Amino acid sequence: MNTKYIDLINQTFDFPQEEFKLKNRALEFHGVNLMDLVETYGAPLKFTYLPQISNNINKAKQWFADAIKKNNYKANYSYCYCTKSSHFKHVLNEALKNDIHIETSSAFDIDIVENLKVQGKITDETFVICNGFKRAQYITNISRLINEGHKNCIPIIDNYEEIDLLSQEIDGEFNVGIRIASEEEPKFEFYTSRLGIGYKNIVPFYESQLKENNKINLKMLHFFINTGIRDNAYYWNELAKCLKVYTRLKKICPSLDSLNIGGGFPIKNSLAFDFDYAYMVDEIINQIKAVCEEEDVDVPNIFTEFGSFTVGESGGGIYEVLYQKQQNDREKWNMINSSFITTLPDTWAINKRFVMLPINRWDDSYERVLLGGLTCDSDDYYNSEQHMNAIYLPKYNKKKPLYIGFFNTGAYQETIGGYGGLQHCLIPSPKHILIDKDEDGNTTTQLFSEQQKSEDLLKILGYAN
Template identity: 65%
Template sequence: MKNKYIDLVDQTFDFPNEAFDVNEQGELSFEGIELSDLIKQYGTPLRFSYLPNISRNIKRAKKWFNVAMAKVDYQASYNYCYCTKSSHFSFIVEEALKNNIHLETSSAFDINIVENLIERGLLSKENYIICNGFKKEQYVENIANLINSGYHNTFPILDNYRELDALTELVDDDKTINLGIRIASEEEPKFEFYTSRLGIGYKNIVPFYKKKIQENPRLKLRMLHFFINTGIRDTGYYWNELRKCLKVYRELKKICPELDCLNIGGGFPVSTSLSFNFDYEYMAEEIIGLIKVMCEEDQIDEPHIFTEFGSFTVGESGGMIYSILNQKKQNDRESWNMIDSSFMTTLPDVWAISRRFIMLPINRWNDPYERVLLGGMTCDSDDYYNSEQHANAIFLPEYNRDEPLYIGFFHTGAYQETIGGFGGLQHCLIPQPKHVIIDRDQDGEITTKLFSKEQSHKAMMKILGY
C-alpha cells in the first residue's frame, strides 16, 4: 500500500526535479542544500535567500530574448532591468548587477540606493535607470540630481502630465532629458476598473507629445513604456494590449525620430507549483516576432527592447521554513497544524491576494500522510493556508508529537519582506524571523551567512515608544 508522503508526490508530479530532491532518510534538499542541516544550524522560523538563482534567471531571460532576436534578424538590442521594488536588499541588488543589467525604480528612496551603488562602483553612466511610478517632489528632485550629475541614461517615465514641468524646472539647462511615457493600459475584465491608474491614456499620448515635448530642444522622447498587471501570459488579452501599444509606438515614431526604445514591462511568471509549466522561450519569440513584423509593415527601425523583471529575477531565490508546533482538531473533519510564526507577517501575499507557493515538508517523507490546514500564531482568522496551487487541499506527513515536522515554502523571494514590514511592527507582535543568505563560493561549495537575527522584544518595544 502506497500511503507514504513520498508516494503521494511521486504519483502526482514528475519528481525529483532540478530544484528539489529527497534522500533515503526522507529529508528534502533545495538546489543541493540539505535543509535539515540548515534547520540544525539556525533553527526556525527561518527565511533564506539563495543568491545563485537570481543570476540563473537573469541569464535565462537574456538567452531567450537574444536567441529570439537572432532568429528574425532583429536589428536592435535587448536590455534587462531589475525592478528594485521586488526586493531592495543590498545582497539581492548586488547579485543582480553582476549580470550586466539595468535598474527600474519606483520612489525617491530608490534613487538614494542608486547613488550608493554609483559611489561603490557598481553602477556606471552606461547603466539605464528607468524611473517609474507617480512622482512626488522629492522623487523628481532626486531624478533631476542624477541627470545633472551626468547620468544621461536616467529615463524618467512620465506617469502624468505635471511631472514634465517639474523635471524641466529642476534639470540644468545644458542637460538633455531622455524621457519615457507610460501607457495607461486597459485592465483585464476581472478588475473593478477599466483602465490602469498608472500612465497616460492611449489616445492622449501623441497629442501630449506634440504639445509639450516635440518643440522643446531639451527634451527627447526615447521610450514608450507598456505594462499590464497580469504579466506576460499567452492570452488574447495580453496580445491585444501589446498590439495596441505597438500601434501607439508606430504613430509616435513617424513624428518622433529619436524614439528608439520600447519597454514591454515585466511579468514572466515564477514557479508556484511542482506542476508548473510555462514556455518562456516561446513567449520571447512570439513577442519579438510580433514587434519585428509590425515595424516592417510601417518600414520603421525596430526599437531597443527593455524588460523589467522583478518577481522573475528574485522570486525563485527565496524560501521560508517553519516548525509544526502542535495539531488542533477542531471538529471531526479538520486538523489544524500550527506553525511557529505567522503567514500574515512572513508571507503576506497568501492572505492579501490568495497567492500560493510551493509548499513541501522538510523531513519525514517516508511517513504516512494526512490532509490538514495550516494555521499561524496571530489571533486573526485570516492567518491560515488551506490549499496548494495544484489542488484545493494540503497534505503533509501525519502529525506525531514525538517526531518534529518542518515545512518549507519556496520561491517566496519577491515582495514578502517589504509588504510584511521587515524590521518593523508585526501583527500581534509576532517577531520577524531570522534571515540567512545562502551562496556558493568559487568551488561551488555552499556558504551561509546570518543577515539578520530574529527580532527581539527590545527592538519591538523601542518602535512602540516603550
C-alpha cells in the first residue's frame, strides 16, 4: 500500500522537477542539499539562491528574442528589473550581470541607482524607468539624475501636475513616458486603476501639455494591469485598447517609439504550475505588430518590468515543526518555529500560496495538517496548497524532527514584513543565507544576516541605546 509521502507526491505530480529533486531521502533545491543548510545554519532561516535570478532573466530575454525573430519584428526589446520586488544589493548585483535596465517607484530608489553608478554596475546608457506617484523628493532626485547626464532616465507621468514639476527642476530637454490608467477586472472594488491617466484623456493631455513643449520628448507609453500577463479575454482586451491609444498617439507624436507592457509574469506557486511563457510572448509581439501594420505606424521598442518573475523563484524559507496540537477530532496543528505573518506576510495579507514541501522524512507516512505560526494571532496560519484545499506532511513524531520549506518567496516578503524592524509579537526575523555558484560550479553559502536579537528590538522600542 502506497502510504509514504513520496508516494503521495509521485501520484499527484510529475516529480522530480527541474529545481526539486530527492537525494539521500532529503530535498534538494537546484542541487543544494537543504538538510546540509539546516545542519550548518539551523532553522528558521531564509535563503536566496542567486543564480536563479540570472536564469529567469535570460529565459525571458530568449523568449522575446525568439518572438521578435519569428514575427520579423523591426524594433528592440529591453528587460527592466522592478526594484520594489527586492531592493537588496545582492539581488541587484546578480540581476545587473545580465545587461538589463531598472524600474523605480520612489525617491530612495534613485539613491540606489546613483550608488550603483558609482560602483560601475550601471551607466548613463542604462534605462531608468521612473514609475509611481511622484512627491517632491522623488521629483528632485529624478531631476538630479537627469541633470547629471543620465539622459536614459525616463519619468513615467502619473498625473497632470508632474510635467510642470519636472520642467521646473530639469535643465534642458528630457524624455518622458505616460502611464495608461487601465480598467480593472470586474471583481475589483473599483473600475479604473488609480495609477496613470485614463485612456480617453491621454491624447488630449499630449496635445494640451506636451505637443508644443520643446523641452519634453514623449518617448514611451506605459501599460500594466494589476492581474499581470494572463491568457484571458480581459488581458487581451486591455492590450488591444492600449494599442489603439499607442497608434493614435504615434500618428501625432513622432518622438514616441516605445511601449512598456509592464510586468506580471506569474511564478511557480505549485508543483502543478503550468504557464506557456513562450506562447504569451509570441502572441503579444504578434498582436502589437498586427495593430501597428493595420494603422500604418512603426512598431515600438518593447520594454518589460519584471519584478516577481526576476527574483521570486530565488527565495525560500525553512522552518522546523516544533509540536503538534490536536484541537478536535479532525484538526491537527503543526506549530512552526517562526511566524507566517512576519516572514511570509503575503500568505495572510492576500492569501498567496507558495510551493511548500518537507525537507526530510519523505519515506515516512503522511497526514493532513494545518500549519500554525508562533504569534498569538488567529490569522497566523497556513491551511491549504494551491493545487488542493489541504496540506499533507510526514506524520509528526517528536523523536524525529521535521523541517518544511516554502519556496519561490523571494519577492516582496522582506519589505512587506519590515525587514530589520519590529515584527508582530516581537517574533525575530530569521537568519538569511545567500547561496551562489563559484566559477567551477560548486555551491557556496554566505551568512547575510543573523537572526534578530532581543537587544535589536529593545533598541527600536526605545528601551536601550
